[in-house]
Amino acid sequence: GQQLNQSPQSMFIQEGEDVSMNCTSSSIFNTWLWYKQDPGEGPVLLIALYKAGELTSNGRLTAQFGITRKDSFLNISASIPSDVGIYFCAGGSSNTGKLIFGQGTTLQVKP
């Protein structure tokens, strides 16, 4: 099925470093969402974006909805060990409830 192009595929960083990941699509989306998934759990919603150009923060997390509506990025500042997990972007369109997900970015943080 259709998936978004998410990069990087994995990251291994030192605690305290900032992290950036992004998502691109050939299609336009009306919403972008970022989720985090821990092993054996379902994805947990981090940030939801509804307007092109919108920049939204949630604690140490900041995400932007690209102006072309075909991309989004997520930044994590001052990473901590509990940031470890898989981060997924997801795009939604206006006529359907379904979300299209990226392949995920696996984040590992070295204390």
Place this chain on the structure above:
Amino acid sequence: GAGVSQTPSNKVTEKGKYVELRCDPISGHTALYWYRQSLGQGPEFLIYFQGTGAADDSGLPNDRFFAVRPEGSVSTLKIQRTERGDSAVYLCASSLRGGAVYNEQFFGPGTRLTVL
């Protein structure tokens, strides 16, 4: 408050058998979604309910897959004549409303289906 719950958490079955997976959405959420997640991949959409009706079932892979939501709350995903390729984690999500405007979908923990 209670989140989305799914039962069973794990299901092991044999090829050719029939399985049912259950989802209890967040109370008051009118929209319910099923996704399937294979190892190392993002979730893939299967079906979306608005109330009792399936508003979009374009993600169901074939006619062995069927889902119902008879009273607009609990949903059951049914898989007939299971195949080894059906092995995956089946995720359920709910949102306050359907469509794109309030599309903050909240996921359950998933059911891990293994077909031997």
